[in-house]
């Protein structure tokens with residue numbers, strides 16, 4: 440009997456918890472598009488960790504993908520953050536807009552960085568390089584295909600010409 444009573448109390452408590460959170464659950468039932476996108480990127484690009492509402496980090500933060508926020512009308516709520524010191528950044532839109540991926544300068548030991556690993560293949564439309572290193576940008580993974588352009592130390596481009604736009608697939612910095 441004692442056991443039975445405990446079971447009832449537990450069941451009642453669970454019911455109360457459900458009641459207490461029912462409103463909040465209903466209010467947040469509409470899927471958050473940014474979280475949905477985060478979940479998709481995490482599932483498809485192993486090794487990433489969500490580090491805020493709209494960022495994913497790989498390799499202990501050496502690589503960070505930032506998803507652009509949108510308001511209810513689907514308009515970007517804020518301009519993309521400027522590329523931080525000591526990092527170089529690729530932006531999905533011209534004028535440093537949209538989603539962007541940033542890379543810490545300590546990656547610049549001439550290794551090759553493949554952009555499909557970070558959900559950024561064939562997307563780059565503007566860039567900024569706030570590191571002491573130069574970066575080569577390639578049309579295929581593995582520094583393959585023609586070299587599309589170079590991002591010299593402490594330079595930036597607010598827009599790529601049509602023949603280079605949305606083509607970058609890998610890079611190396613040195």
Ligand SMILES: [Ca+2]
Nearest residue numbers: 531562563564
């Ligand atoms: Ca783009």
